[in-house]
């Protein structure tokens with residue numbers, strides 16, 4: 273059985289070179305999960321997970337700790353029609369999420385209620401292909417010893433952000449403004465969900481419309497994701513840095529569990545931020561990343577930390593002004609703002625020390641009124657125009673300051 277698994281893993285690796293373009297052409301031929309042939313059952317003290325698929329796909333399975341998780345990667349699989357609740361109605365495995373992980377690849381993550389060893393991982397081909405995984409409960413210590421991603425799973429790890437190579441020159445108005453738009457969530461991480469709408473999809477729609485408006489205004493616009501795919505938080509920063517971003521705008525529409533919060537909020541990076549709602553949002557964003565399985569290696573480096581602090585000393589006030597100008601523009605357009613529209617937060621995606629960034633919560637998916645607004649093309653048009661105008665205002669003032677500092 274082990275041989276079968278490693279053969280499949282090799283098949284995965286051989287196909288790693290394929291980029292988004294190739295994945296696109298294969299979309300029509302995606303393997304589909306067949307819910308009627310899939311399920312989680314208890315068998316002789318073990319837990320068996322069966323996934324019926326309409327065609328065999330390369331896959332690999334492994335365990336991660338803190339918290340204990342089972343991770344299964346597949347050559348892209350269509351989960352339409354399947355639901356975690358129907359797959360595991362008794363909750364034997366634990367909380368399950370799945371979705372696209374990167375172009376051409378899907379990932380399923382189960383937060384294990386009981387630490388367990390993976391004792392079988394096989395795929396049966398033929399007329400009714402299926403993947404069977406069998407888990408045998410073990411003690412927590414034993415689990416920790418077994419957990420770990422295979423080297424081939426490190427492909428998605430972002431490289432540590434280098435801040436001392438090719439420093440990006442601060443924008444001074446002499447070249448088109450380069451904006452990186454970051455539609456939050458995606459793929460295995462849908463973000464907030466309400467009434468059949470997911471944050472990942474709503475902010476993608478908004479990002480595309482904003483991109484069009486900014487491009488029309490003469491800016492160069494790049495996106496951290498172009499489709500419904502998972503992108504780790506650190507990769508979003510790496511993408512922005514690699515493209516020489518003058519500013520990063522992360523777009524979200526999260527849900528708040530408590531209260532009747534409505535309206536837009538602009539967040540700038542503030543590691544000391546103590547607002548309870550912001551802290552919870554930061555934790556949720558980081559946790560979505562963690563659960564998706566990107567915490568395979570630590571990047572902490574003390575020296576880099578000091579350099580980052582220095583660079584941030586210049587960037588942080590620029591980010592704050594970007595937030596303030598943005599909020600001013602949105603308010604001027606008569607659009608709904610949250611009661612505390614400018615806020616600091618310890619959001620990972622805002623941590624870049626070398627270019628300003630702002631995270632815009634366009635509204636709260638938990639609010640019916642905000643949901644309506646986000647789904648309304650006319651409202652989005654006004655919001656897009658306000659953000660584009662705010663960005664231009666900010667860029668002019670920021671460029672003027674850059675020129676002054678240089679004299």
Ligand SMILES: [Zn+2]
Nearest residue numbers: 456463524526
């Ligand atoms: Zn979000």
